[in-house]
Amino acid sequence: MFEFDFTLRNVMLGAALLGVSSGVLGSFALLRQQSLLGDALAHAALPGVCLGFLLTGSREPLPIFVGALLSGALAAGFTMLLTSRSRLKTDAALGASLSIFFAFGLVLLTFIQSRSGSGQAGLEAFLFGQAAAIVPSDVRLMAVVAVAALLTVALLWKEFKLLTFDPQFAASLGFPRLPLELLLTSILAFAIVIGLQLVGVVLMAAIIIAPAAAARQWSDSLGQMVGLAALFGALAGVSGALLSASGRGLATGPLIIIAASLIALASLLFAPERGLIASAYRARGARRELEQQRVLLDMYGLAQQHSDPSYPSESGMLRALYGGSPEAQLRRLEAAGLAEHTTHVPGEGTHYRLTEAGWARAEAALNSLGHHA
């Protein structure tokens, strides 16, 4: 069992703050189809972390946060420059700046580690996170950053919503598109900065996108989606922290990511409207209906050919028309009161004929298909 100790409390608080802010901002990133942006910003934070350390010589959180924010901003600016000055699409440009900044960060990291006496710098913790090293001052800074990010979203809720749904219309109303987009990107970088120590830059994208993607599955309004994403994010953060405290040698960061991914996976599968299982079920229902309609129309066609509304179709003949086995469909039609089976003629298969309701249904179906009975 885990002890509910002081470190664990810090880690849980930090993880909850990370989950809430990344859930909220990840929702906007997801809806703006910028899932890759979080990944790029996170990877781009690494050189800033290293430079913050190099310039101040300490692992104090503030210079490292500022460094991460600045290099994230630089990467975002670089991406915009790439897309506006070249023919690169946004995702390609994001990928390019992600790799360039991350490579530069790794170079700096190896440089720092190779210097004498800085083996203990422990900066590699920012690659995959090192939650155990979190102290109360870290958590306080995370809280300030999270509150700043969430307050901005709350204040500019309607502006961000419009910008996300229809940026051109927003601009036509006089809302400055570029500054608002920059602001939204910057506060996404805030969320990333909160996660630096907890999950590190490499896995960050998952905690940005997974709670949002999960929340989208369950809700149909932006407010609900954002609230749910915050909840899922916090849930993933806290359960990751608890799980890692309960076992020896389980790293918090990856556990948080796994928890978030499981929530997303479950939502993708089981959500009532948008879930894969629900839509497979609906598709099956639609297919059945279509097959049933086909048999119904075949019977109608045969009856018309014989100018006899109650013409009994033999199931074998229907099989030939239908190409498959119509018995199951016929039973369903009968159960629905659209067909009925007639007296059995020895030596032949069962005969079915349309009921009045079945006749009407077939004519309605034909009409809606644009034919005329």
Next chain:
Amino acid sequence: MPQPTPRHEPNLALHIEDLTVAYNDKPVLWDIDINVPPGVLAAIIGPNGAGKSTLIKAVLGLLKPSAGHIYLHGEPYAKQRRRVGYVPQRSSVDWDFPTTALDVVTMGLYGQLGWLRRPGRAARTKALSALEQVGMADYAERQISQLSGGQQQRVFLARALVQDAQVYFMDEPMAGVDATTERVIIGLLKKLREQGKTVIVVHHDLQTVATYFDFLLLLNVRLIAQGKTSEVYTAENLRAAYGGQIALLQTAQIPQTPPTVAETV
């Protein structure tokens, strides 16, 4: 006291001088002059890629022209924002966005609300009545992803209606919509014109353009012709605008010379 700035052609709803717009140094609108009087129902027509959407975006300040000036009732767009309504091309947004029809219509009021203020009860009432005008009152709480293309288009139109503008710009509002929607839309456009408003619409269908609109702008990178439908809707102008593509259209129905009777609606 602020200097009263001289107004430029205040008697024209839209006045454009020497407008050139380029994407990556490739001009898509070239040296355009346009004058649209107030109170008309005007169509912008031209082949695909002619720059019709670009023209509207330039007017609304959504992209920066390489050259030229644009005035709406004598003032630049930045000063006339509250008097201009906009219906973007339907395909320009992701209709899977998690929101309702009513919410989208309410967005038309965000400009009047200004920064930070949230829409309240009055906004809701306005949005509902706009939905009613487009025959979509029953769909107010419906997810926008569940609406048909025509219904989505009507939601966009309702959003422009709540803007309560003097001049409207609409990008292909009748493209790919069902017959009901087309009837609703054209009825509304005429109603707006009756109220003295100016409506400028990108239209894709040459068969209906002469019956729906009383003013035409023929565009193909350059402005080919502009003026009353009865004067500029000629085979010669259409050929100039559409080039070879006109062969695909039923040229027989288009008058070789300006029609003598005013067949505008």
